[in-house]
Amino acid sequence: MRQRHKTVGVKVGHVLVGGGAPIVVQSMTNTDTADVATTVRQCLDLAQAGSELVRITVNVPEAAAAVPEIKQRLLDAGCNVPLIGDFHYNGHVLLTQYPRCAEALDKYRINPGNVGKGNRRDEQFSTICKVARDHSRPVRIGVNGGSLNQELVMRKMQENTDQDLGRSSEEILNECMVLSALESTELALQCGLRKDQIIISCKVSRPRDLLAIYRDLAQKTEQPLHLGLTEAGMGAKGLVWSASSMGILLGEGIGDTIRISLTPRPGGDRREEVYAACELLQALGLRSFAPSVTACPGCGRTTSTTFQELAEHVQDYIRERMPEWKQQHVGVEELTLAVMGCIVNGPGESKAANIGISLPGTGEAPSCPVYIDGQHFTTLKGNYDELSAAFEALLEDYVSTKYPRRAPGSAPPVATPLAANSSARNGLHTIANKPR
Numbered sequence: 001m002r003q004r005h006k007t008v009g010v011k012v013g014h015v016l017v018g019g020g021a022p023i024v025v026q027s028m029t030n031t032d033t034a035d036v037a038t039t040v041r042q043c044l045d046l047a048q049a050g051s052e053l054v055r056i057t058v059n060v061p062e063a064a065a066a067v068p069e070i071k072q073r074l075l076d077a078g079c080n081v082p083l084i085g086d087f088h089y090n091g092h093v094l095l096t097q098y099p100r101c102a103e104a105l106d107k108y109r110i111n112p113g114n115v116g117k118g119n120r121r122d123e124q125f126s127t128i129c130k131v132a133r134d135h136s137r138p139v140r141i142g143v144n145g146g147s148l149n150q151e152l153v154m155r156k157m158q159e160n161t162d163q164d165l166g167r168s169s170e171e172i173l174n175e176c177m178v179l180s181a182l183e184s185t186e187l188a189l190q191c192g193l194r195k196d197q198i199i200i201s202c203k204v205s206r207p208r209d210l211l212a213i214y215r216d217l218a219q220k221t222e223q224p225l226h227l228g229l230t231e232a233g234m235g236a237k238g239l240v241w242s243a244s245s246m247g248i249l250l251g252e253g254i255g256d257t258i259r260i261s262l263t264p265r266p267g268g269d270r271r272e273e274v275y276a277a278c279e280l281l282q283a284l285g286l287r288s289f290a291p292s293v294t295a296c297p298g299c300g301r302t303t304s305t306t307f308q309e310l311a312e313h314v315q316d317y318i319r320e321r322m323p324e325w326k327q328q329h330v331g332v333e334e335l336t337l338a339v340m341g342c343i344v345n346g347p348g349e350s351k352a353a354n355i356g357i358s359l360p361g362t363g364e365a366p367s368c369p370v371y372i373d374g375q376h377f378t379t380l381k382g383n384y385d386e387l388s389a390a391f392e393a394l395l396e397d398y399v400s401t402k403y404p405r406r407a408p409g410s411a412p413p414v415a416t417p418l419a420a421n422s423s424a425r426n427g428l429h430t431i432a433n434k435p436r
Contacts (some may be wrong), residue, residue, distance in 0.1 A: 140201060
C-alpha cells in the first residue's frame with residue numbers, strides 16, 4: 001500500500017472526507033424521494049449496514065419538498081447520517097425555490113455535463129455553487145462518462161484532428177473527464193466556495209478507464225476524490241469490476257470516499273452495495289467495519305452442506321448483532337471467525353481466528369472442535385440447529401468478555417431498532433430466519 005494521496009479535508013455533516021481521514025463508504029437510495037416513509041426506511045437500512053454518507057435523488061419539486069421531512073425523521077430516529085442531494089438538469093431551480101431543502105441537505109452533487117447548455121451551463125452551475133456557499137455546504141462535482149459535456153468533447157476531437165495528434169477517442173474522452181472536473185472546480189472557487197467545500201469524482205463504466213482517469217486526476221488536484229464505477233453492473237460482474245479497479249487505486253493511495261454501484265435484482269437488497277464497499281476496504285486493510293468470517297469453499301471432502309449453512313448463518317447473525325455490539329463494545333470490528341468444512345485446513349484456519357469451528361468432512365468423526373484464540377476450547381456435536389445455537393452462545397460470550405464496554409455517552413449513533421429488523425422486513429433470505 002502506497003502512502004495516501006494528499007487531499008484537502010472536506011466536512012460533510014459530521015463526516016470528514018479527505019485530509020487523511022479514513023476512507024468513507026457511501027451509498028444511494030433507489031426509492032422515490034417524494035415517498036418519505038420508504039426513503040427514510042431505506043436511508044436507515046443503508047446507514048445501519050455501514051454507509052457513512054447516503055445520497056438521495058432530488059429531481060422534481062415533490063422530492064425537494066420532501067427532503068426536510070426525511071432529514072427530520074432520520075434525526076428523530078437517532079440517525080445523523082449526512083444526506084446528499086443528487087441534482088441533474090434542474091438543481092439550480094430546486095435549490096433556490098426550496099431553501100428548506102438546501103438547508104436540510106449536507107452536500108449537493110452537481111453533474112457539470114447536464115447542468116445546462118452553452119452560456120447557461122456556467123450560469124446554472126454558478127447558481128448551485130452560490131446556494132452551497134450561502135448555506136455553508138460542500139458540493140461534489142461529479143463528472144459522468146455517460147453525460148459528459150459534449151461541447152468539450154467535440155472541441156477536443158477537433159483539436160486532435162486539426163493538429164494531427166493521433167490520439168484515440170478513449171484518450172480524448174478520458175482527458176475531457178478530467179478537464180471537466182478541473183474547470184468546474186475553478187468555476188466553483190470563483191463563485192465563492194472554498195477548497196474545503198469541493199469533492200471531485202470522474203465516473204466511467206470500464207475499469208481501465210477509471211484507472212487512467214483517477215491517476216491523472218490525482219496528479220492535478222488536491223481535492224478529495226470519490227471513487228466508483230458509474231454503472232458497475234449486477235452480481236459477480238459488478239463486484240469484480242469494482243474491486244479490480246477501485247482496489248488498485250486504493251492500493252496506490254488514491255481515493256477518499258467510495259461507492260460500489262451494484263445493480264440490484266428487482267426487489268433486491270440495496271444494502272449489498274454497502275457490504276461490498278466495506279468488504280473491499282477491510283480486505284485491503286484500510287478499515288475495519290465488522291467481524292470477518294473465513295469459510296472454506298467446499299470440495300469432494302465436504303459433501304454435507306452443514307458448514308455452508310453455518311457459515312451463512314454466522315455472517316447474517318453478525319450483521320444483525322453489529323449495531324448493538326458497536327454501541328456496547330470497543331474494537332468488536334476486529335473479531336475474526338472461521339467456519340471450516342473438513343480436517344484438511346479446518347483446525348489450522350480455526351486456530352488462526354479468534355473463534356473457529358472445524359466441521360467434519362465426508363467420512364470423518366461427527367464432532368466439531370472449536371478453537372478460541374488458537375487453543376482448543378470445546379468439541380460440539382449435534383444437528384445444524386444445535387450447532388448454530390451453541391456457536392452463537394460462544395460468540396456472544398466472547399464479545400461480552402473480550403471487548404471492553406464503551407463509556408456512557410461514547411457510543412457511535414445507530415439508526416433505529418426498525419432498521420435492525422430490516423432483513424425480515426425486506427424479505428432478505430437468511431438462515432437466521434429458519435425455524436429452530
